[in-house]
Amino acid sequence: DTAVSQTPKYLVTQMGNDKSIKCEQNLGHDTMYWYKQDSKKFLKIMFSYNNKELIINETVPNRFSPKSPDKAHLNLHINSLELGDSAVYFCASAKAGNYEQYFGPGTRLTVT
């Protein structure tokens, strides 16, 4: 059973398009996250979210928006994709904000 799943695994799209990446966790965790990992493997937190609070990294462009239909899902929607958005995006979840995070398999986004 996959604890944290993401779809799609690969996403190739053109500049200017709008796309979404889905994330689901079946661990019963309260907090979910989105990270962007660039080609140098640097992990940048984009959002953290629990059922009470959304925390946005202020450096994330507002073209990126998280959407949480319920506690087990945190989807990432990206408007007007740019070349620089190409990266691997990881979803993660944790029991609470200071506990270990469990990561999804990642979505490799390529913008052409």
Added chain:
Amino acid sequence: AQSVSQHNHHVILSEAASLELGCNYSYGGTVNLFWYVQYPGQHLQLLLKYFSGDPLVKGIKGFEAEFIKSKFSFNLRKPSVQWSDTAEYFCAFSNTGNQFYFGTGTSLTVIP
């Protein structure tokens, strides 16, 4: 500012060599500490964690880390590395404010 420093960006070792990866964090309060590993093409997996108690913690695959509070350090060690340990290693901490911080990662290459 709160942050994690990993001093070794890229480490190359021969099989059976001993490993120590440095990690220092910047935060004055209580922390939980983590090491994650990312094998090529895969997602991050938890290697080990420290919440409280014995500052020497043992993780999976023969890894261990020692929390030295006075030095704000949490170095990762393994007495004898294997080729399969080739991966990216990330140190991280969380604080009582439920904030999570990752280091920039250390790339380990083990030569057979």
